[in-house]
Amino acid sequence: MIRICADVDILAARNALRALALDIGAPPRTVLELSIVVSELAWNVLKHGGGGHMVLESIDDLERGIGLRIVAFDEGPPIRDLVSALRDGFDDCGPIDPSTLLRRGGLGGGLGAVARFTDALSYVQHDGHKRIEAVRYLRRPSSRPRPDARKAS
Amino acid sequence: MTLQRSHERVPIIQLFDQLVVPLQGDITDDLADALTQDVLERIRRSDAAGLVIDLTGVWMLDSHLCHVLSNLATAAGLMGASTVLCGMNPDTALTLQTMGIDMRLTRTALRLENALAMQGVRLLTEAE
Numbered sequence: 045m046i047r048i049c050a051d052v053d054i055l056a057a058r059n060a061l062r063a064l065a066l067d068i069g070a071p072p073r074t075v076l077e078l079s080i081v082v083s084e085l086a087w088n089v090l091k092h093g094g095g096g097h098m099v100l101e102s103i104d105d106l107e108r109g110i111g112l113r114i115v116a117f118d119e120g121p122p123i124r125d126l127v128s129a130l131r132d133g134f135d136d137c138g139p140i141d142p143s144t145l146l147r148r149g150g151l152g153g154g155l156g157a158v159a160r161f162t163d164a165l166s167y168v169q170h171d172g173h174k175r176i177e178a179v180r181y182l183r184r185p186s187s188r189p190r191p192d193a194r195k196a197s
Numbered sequence: 198m199t200l201q202r203s204h205e206r207v208p209i210i211q212l213f214d215q216l217v218v219p220l221q222g223d224i225t226d227d228l229a230d231a232l233t234q235d236v237l238e239r240i241r242r243s244d245a246a247g248l249v250i251d252l253t254g255v256w257m258l259d260s261h262l263c264h265v266l267s268n269l270a271t272a273a274g275l276m277g278a279s280t281v282l283c284g285m286n287p288d289t290a291l292t293l294q295t296m297g298i299d300m301r302l303t304r305t306a307l308r309l310e311n312a313l314a315m316q317g318v319r320l321l322t323e324a325e
Contacts, residue, residue, distance in 0.1 A: 051226040058257070073288055076256070076289070077295075083261065087261050154260045156296070157260060160296070161292075
């Protein structure tokens with residue numbers, strides 16, 4: 045568990061991630077992408093949650109193989125609209141007005157980046173606690189829908 | 198903590214009428230604040246016409262750092278100095294693309310020489 049209370053903690057989380065990712069044999073590009081995931085989630089914990097903690101662990105899924113799980117916890121206000129927050133240039137209330145961009149301390153691209161760099165993303169809020177979990181497998185599952193899945197929809 | 202880290206400053210190199218800032222390693226919030234302050238102060242003192250930010254030593258560009266850089270470029274622009282980013286490595290370029298960070302408003306160049314050329318610095322050979 046890594047406490048996220050200041051920006052130096054984000055560096056610590058990133059370094060811990062790098063060590064863990066290299067340990068499971070992740071290629072450099074994956075290490076870079078996951079460092080960004082950790083960074084974005086950690087900044088969210090710090091900026092919106094007022095601090096919290098993160099858990100990084102390697103996983104070995106029977107179906108999908110080796111991967112990494114990145115979980116961020118904080119007690120900040122809940123994400124109002126997750127779908128909106130996932131879009132670039134949007135926050136959880138909708139599109140970000142370009143004229144306020146310089147003041148708000150972020151580009152609104154963080155959570156969208158997290159979603160694209162990982163294979164599974166889950167968000168749970170309960171009793172003032174917020175938990176965002178992102179999982180990335182070394183062998184990424186195909187993002188293309190299977191032919192039978194397309195037929196069903 | 199502050200004392201221990203106060204020596205960590207990003208160098209700002211004056212080259213002709215340009216300020217070159219080679220970024221390196223992890224940029225903390227304090228360092229980013231100090232950098233922005235220092236660069237803007239130097240622009241005012243030196244009448245620099247432009248700013249070249251070299252990202253060769255940056256291994257990871259997250260949305261926070263992008264935001265710091267775009268703020269710096271915008272503020273420098275208000276003071277009349279144009280900014281060019283250079284030295285981005287392929288992985289960083291690709292990840293920025295996937296992250297959906299729009300850098301179209303920022304001028305970029307491959308290497309430092311290209312960036313300086315973009316800013317109007319010309320190499321005069323003896324024949325000229």
